[in-house]
Amino acid sequence: MPTPATVDLAAFYANPDRSVAVLNYNARFITSIFDLVNSDELASFVQVFLADQRTKVPAEADATTTFNLATPAVYLATIKAILTDRPDAYQRFQPAEILASIEDLYSYYRTFLRVATMTSQQNDVMASEFMTIDQRFNDLVIRLYRTIEEKLQGHANQVYRQVNAGSSACMLLQQIAWPAPTEYTSLQDIPFISRLMLRPPMMVHTKSNKRKGHFTASATNPIANFTGSATDWYCYPAMIGESLAYIYFHRDYLASGIALANLFQLADSQAIAGKKPDLILLFGSPSAAGDEQPENGHYFYDEANGVYVGQVPYNDQTTYFGYMKKMCLTLHNLHMIAEKRLPIHGSMVKITFTNGQTKTVVFFGDSGAGKSESIEALQAVADDQIANIETIFDDMGSFTLADGHLYAQGTETGAFVRLDDLSSEVAFNNMDRGVYMNPEQKNARVIIPANTWSRVVAHHEIDMWVYANNYDDAVGVQRFADQVLAKETFIAGKRRALGTTDEVGMSTTFFANPFGPVQEEAATRPIIDAVFDQLFADDVYIGEIYTHLGNDKSQEKLNASARALLTELLAL
Secondary structure (H helix, E strand, O other), rough: OOOOOOEEOOEEEEOOOOEEEEEEOOOOOOOOHHHOOOOHHHHHHHHHHHHHHHHOOOOOOOOOOHHHHHHHHHHHHHHHHHHHOOOOOOOOHHHHHHHHHHHHHHHHOOOOEEEEEEOOOOOOHHHHHHHHHHHHHHHHHHHHHHHHHHHOOOOOOOOOOOOOOOOOOOEEEEEOOOOOOOOHHHHHOOEEEEEEOOOOOEOOOOOOOOOOOOOOOOOOOHHHHOOOOOEEEEEEEEEEEEEEEEEEEEHHHHHHHHHHOOOEEOOOHHHHHHOOOOOEEOOOOOOOOOOOOOOOOEEEEEOOOOOEEEEEOOOOHHHHHHHHHHHHHHHHOOOOOOOOEEEEEEEEEEEEOOOOOEEEEEEEOOOOHHHHHHHHHHHHHHHEEEEEEEEEEEEEEEEEOOOOOOEEEEEOOEEEEEEOOOOOHHHHOOHHHEEEEOOOOOEEEEEEEEHHHHHHOOOOOOOEEEEEEEOOOOOOEEEEHHHHHHHHHHOOEEOOOOOOOOOOOEEOOOOOOOOOOOOOOOOOOOOOHHHHHHHHHOEEEEEEOOOOOOOOOOHHHHHHHHHHHHHHHHHO
């Protein structure tokens, strides 16, 4: 089925292939239902809708009496006749058929991720009122829909559903001056997101639902191939741990771009003004000639300017949010390695027990090893022994050794987790804040906020570090008495893949982390050595927990392992 053509007006952009729409309130802000029905923006979207519907109309349908086969001009003229109560409004089409089509149009529009934008020039009034302005447009759209609906029905509704009729999110944009080196001047006009309002729960659909391959180094700085403009690109300035990242993305990747708000701290626009970032990501920009896996992401260290630059090409595969998240983390981890810090692929929680004790535990392993599931199992078996579990980091953190003292920090303020493996309690407790990715498919994911940035980047002691072993048949936990064996286990990074990436069966990944350590193994090894030396010198519990996710997926055995872990924690 051919995809309807993209709409690209000053005030409205809609790409049916990506189900993304952008409403530019600065170019035009519609204030009445009659302005809306007479607008070029609505006319263009009706044309997209009718092009989509024509393939669904039976071949034997009469073009003269089938409303979805009308021209956009006739379609809108009919709506205007209904709104003004003209006696000839139903001369050609039956009210029931018009109503069914209006319902389909309304539903089709809401299948798009609809992001409204406003540009602020240091205007405090707009900064405080942008959500109110966006709400007015949402109210306008739903009022138009209900007016048409009730006129066609001949009576008022008995039940009203207050959905997000106009937009899914709203961004306040701002120009921020930063000392861009000469090579990066093409980025200077691209607006930064300074405020962002989401309307959760958000259900987002992308053309891909799995990440493939690895990110590799490029011999060419990705900025050399960048051709984006201020019209179709945005910048999300993020604090990834303590790294300042300028994440530039094409508007067709808005699903991933705005989901970042639930994962990485949006940097304060005043605090970053005049600052050069540690990391730059160009998401939706072409790969360089000669790049390995040109359909995948690449990175480059600009030594002259002291910045890591990442690039992910525009294609259907990279619409999966994992590409944006993992490239951000890869750049951050490379920055950490350069600063002699050890990137940790895992989850860290601070557990407060009812007896007053607090312990921090780091669960370590690659995707699908059972890190999040182990934490859930621990909660399930603890009964009344645990008062609170605080997530410090959900997927990636770092260990820093300074002056003989080792501490951990996180990177993300949120979590990107599989719905398949979450308990219903965790999923539904966070539903009202989540951004859901392809919820009806395998490897469905949700991005939910988890903690504040200040807590995530604080210096945290490490009481226990366990490898999530998803492939052995053993039950429980074991502590490594031998430092060499412990280090070998963590470095080997063994797991049985669960289909969250393109890997299958048993696999090994250096230090269970394909996002930085794999790319810079030689630079990472001495940091690993120093960290293990310090942990064993401090008598920190280093072991492994048997999760069973890669073999029989037995919840009973995982719970038994969690009970053993709980016993060890209480004994520390």
